[in-house]
Amino acid sequence: MSSKSDFISDIWKDGLFDNKVVFCTGGAGTICSAQVRALVYLGANACIVGRNVEKTERVAKEIATVRPGAKVIGIGAVDVRKYDNLEAAAQRCAKELGGIDYVIAGAAGNFLASIEQISVNAFKSVIDIDVLGSYHTLKATLPYLLKSAEKHRYDGKTHIPSPLGTGGRIIFVSATLHYRAMPFQAHVSVAKAGIDALSDSVALEYGPRGITSNIIAPGPIESTEGVDRLIPSHLKEANIQAQPLGRLGHVRDIGDATVYVFSDAGNYLTGQTLVVDGAHWRMSGAG
Numbered sequence: 001m002s003s004k005s006d007f008i009s010d011i012w013k014d015g016l017f018d019n020k021v022v023f024c025t026g027g028a029g030t031i032c033s034a035q036v037r038a039l040v041y042l043g044a045n046a047c048i049v050g051r052n053v054e055k056t057e058r059v060a061k062e063i064a065t066v067r068p069g070a071k072v073i074g075i076g077a078v079d080v081r082k083y084d085n086l087e088a089a090a091q092r093c094a095k096e097l098g099g100i101d102y103v104i105a106g107a108a109g110n111f112l113a114s115i116e117q118i119s120v121n122a123f124k125s126v127i128d129i130d131v132l133g134s135y136h137t138l139k140a141t142l143p144y145l146l147k148s149a150e151k152h153r154y155d156g157k158t159h160i161p162s163p164l165g166t167g168g169r170i171i172f173v174s175a176t177l178h179y180r181a182m183p184f185q186a187h188v189s190v191a192k193a194g195i196d197a198l199s200d201s202v203a204l205e206y207g208p209r210g211i212t213s214n215i216i217a218p219g220p221i222e223s224t225e226g227v228d229r230l231i232p233s234h235l236k237e238a239n240i241q242a243q244p245l246g247r248l249g250h251v252r253d254i255g256d257a258t259v260y261v262f263s264d265a266g267n268y269l270t271g272q273t274l275v276v277d278g279a280h281w282r283m284s285g286a287g
């Protein structure tokens with residue numbers, strides 16, 4: 001079981017996301033589960049989907065413990081590369097939890113491989129998981145997001161916090177490595193650039209219907225699959241010392257950013273990338 005400080009800072013108002021529902025792909029992973037924990041702690045119910053049945057159901061149960069009465073559904077055997085899987089999961093989420101107000105598209109593939117050595121199928125796998133998977137997530141949840149956006153649309157005049165709260169918001173989880181490019185990450189860089197373009201398109205195309213779309217781009221976050229894969233353990237200490245803020249990120253940094261984007265404070269934020277990386281990517285040679 002995690003304690004509150006593992007996924008959220010102590011500055012947010014309890015009940016901020018009461019009666020709201022979040023749908024999250026990759027929700028059993030370290031970063032996305034912290035994002036969902038933060039929202040559930042502040043009142044939301046959630047549905048997390050993933051490929052691994054046992055892991056997805058276990059993490060859903062763990063997340064539910066952060067708030068008495070929280071409903072968190074874990075739907076396993078969902079491959080984001082298969083649209084039907086996502087459509088069924090979104091339908092089940094809406095049926096059991098009453099709709100979908102927020103979406104986090106977080107499923108991602110990643111491994112180090114050179115352009116020469118990576119197989120055509122391996123390159124395609126990462127593109128399919130990241131780009132196609134994000135698109136499938138968006139498409140399957142869009143009808144619910146539109147309904148929520150219509151109900152919660154902020155007119156720029158109502159007193160904040162508006163009594164109904166927010167809805168119709170999507171966060172795509174991306175990265176920073178494609179800003180400079182990174183050796184052995186061509187497949188991931190191409191995929192993340194595609195995700196960024198998708199988010200921007202959603203912001204423009206669906207802004208007029210009240211939807212906001214933003215990217216959260218985590219930097220090196222400690223104890224995550226991404227860092228474990230990309231930073232060899234013997235280089236970790238040197239890597240920490242080299243960070244502009246002298247530390248790696250914490251999943252709580254991503255939880256807090258997520259709360260901001262989905263809260264009333266994020267009403268005018270769309271088509272943006274929130275880089276939560278302690279300025280890591282600006283360092284010469286960083287990914």
Ligand code: HXC
Binds near residue numbers: 110123219
């Ligand atoms: C080279 C590899 C490989 C590896 C798999 N493949 N692992 N190639 N190096 N380490 C190849 C396989 O040989 C196969 O190609 C193809 O990829 C598909 O593999 P499958 O085993 O069929 O599995 P599949 O279900 O398609 O998915 C595989 C996967 C995925 C893409 C590797 O399981 C995965 O990435 N899991 C890791 C998830 C993860 O850690 N996510 C966090 C992302 S962090 P062939 O040709 O043999 O058929 C992130 C942030 C980055 O995104 C930034 C951090 C700072």
